[in-house]
Amino acid sequence: MSRSDVSLDRSAWASAFARVVIGNLEREYPYAAQHTTVGPEDRALPVELHPAFATSYDWHSSVHMHWLAARLAAYASTTSDTLGGLEAQVTGILEAHLTAHNLAREAEYLAATPHYERPYGWAWGFRLAAEVSTSEAPAIRALAPGFTPFIDVLEDLTTRWVQNAAYPVRHDVHSNSAFGLLLALDAARVLGRAELAETVSRTARAWFGSDAGWPFAWERSGHDFLSAGFAEADLMRAVLPAAEFAGWADGFFSALEPGDEVLAPAVVRDENDPQQVHLFGLDLSRAGSARRVVDALRDAGATGGLVETLEPAVEPLLAAGLAASVGEEYYSTHWLASFAWDAMEAREHAALTVG
Numbered sequence: 001m002s003r004s005d006v007s008l009d010r011s012a013w014a015s016a017f018a019r020v021v022i023g024n025l026e027r028e029y030p031y032a033a034q035h036t037t038v039g040p041e042d043r044a045l046p047v048e049l050h051p052a053f054a055t056s057y058d059w060h061s062s063v064h065m066h067w068l069a070a071r072l073a074a075y076a077s078t079t080s081d082t083l084g085g086l087e088a089q090v091t092g093i094l095e096a097h098l099t100a101h102n103l104a105r106e107a108e109y110l111a112a113t114p115h116y117e118r119p120y121g122w123a124w125g126f127r128l129a130a131e132v133s134t135s136e137a138p139a140i141r142a143l144a145p146g147f148t149p150f151i152d153v154l155e156d157l158t159t160r161w162v163q164n165a166a167y168p169v170r171h172d173v174h175s176n177s178a179f180g181l182l183l184a185l186d187a188a189r190v191l192g193r194a195e196l197a198e199t200v201s202r203t204a205r206a207w208f209g210s211d212a213g214w215p216f217a218w219e220r221s222g223h224d225f226l227s228a229g230f231a232e233a234d235l236m237r238a239v240l241p242a243a244e245f246a247g248w249a250d251g252f253f254s255a256l257e258p259g260d261e262v263l264a265p266a267v268v269r270d271e272n273d274p275q276q277v278h279l280f281g282l283d284l285s286r287a288g289s290a291r292r293v294v295d296a297l298r299d300a301g302a303t304g305g306l307v308e309t310l311e312p313a314v315e316p317l318l319a320a321g322l323a324a325s326v327g328e329e330y331y332s333t334h335w336l337a338s339f340a341w342d343a344m345e346a347r348e349h350a351a352l353t354v355g
Contacts, residue, residue, distance in 0.1 A: 100146030119180025
């Protein structure tokens with residue numbers, strides 16, 4: 001099947017993603033612990049350090065595959081799709097992993113190691129907590145009270161981080177500040193954490209509010225899964241009122257031209273290379289961000305120019321990353337489906353709004 005023939009609807013992928021989620025969340029090894037060993041006796045297994053998130057290769061991937069599991073459960077609860085009969089199994093894994101005890105242990109670990117997974121893992125932790133707290137699936141929403149200490153620690157860590165950092169990190173991987181702030185902001189609003197939402201919004205304005213002429217021609221490198229430019233624009237889309245964002249975007253995207261490379265799918269020559277497969281994620285993350293940016297511009301009344309430059313890129317980028325998210329290569333399948341589902345939701349929301 002060519003990429004042009006790939007369905008981009010969630011309904012065509014939900015069951016396959018459910019199988020990927022189950023396979024990942026039940027798989028303990030290999031696991032990249034990223035644990036700082038403090039002595040010869042410090043040899044705990046990943047599941048002892050991270051009773052909730054010791055699967056799916058590493059901590060942050062485990063967190064966002066749990067998010068995808070929760071999103072799939074919510075999707076199944078509001079449609080006739082039973083995820084190929086896997087809905088109960090997905091729900092059971094979440095109930096087993098996301099207990100109050102396990103989440104309290106995760107909170108303790110984060111509090112004791114305040115730079116661990118900053119900000120990417122924290123961002124997905126926020127997003128998972130927000131999803132569980134508002135889930136349309138009653139069994140998933142019932143897990144929400146156990147997240148309170150986990151959210152409290154994430155809020156404290158995030159607040160201290162942005163208060164003590166003079167500059168953002170603009171790398172196109174896990175350390176990217178804009179991506180982390182966006183997920184934290186969205187979750188803070190959902191969870192009623194008004195002080196955190198204000199802190200994040202204020203930080204975003206200070207770090208990115210005066211940016212203009214972003215050099216998109218300098219993107220990409222060989223292991224990016226985020227676009228620093230699109231991640232920043234996606235954040236400012238969430239921070240700024242629509243009219244203000246439209247003006248900011250005109251300046252920020254002023255160096256972008258139709259047909260520029262950043263709008264085209266990446267070339268992955270070795271799908272067994274764990275760094276190169278990041279580029280599939282880059283396609284998917286750009287697809288979701290570009291779709292949301294276009295929607296925000298339309299909310300401000302924009303119809304041509306930047307909208308016409310960005311919108312045609314969304315579906316080719318989404319199609320380019322989908323197959324790898326359900327393939328046989330674990331370096332791809334332990335995380336890509338989360339970004340794919342996010343991009344598909346952005347696309348379908350736009351379609352519903354326009355329709």
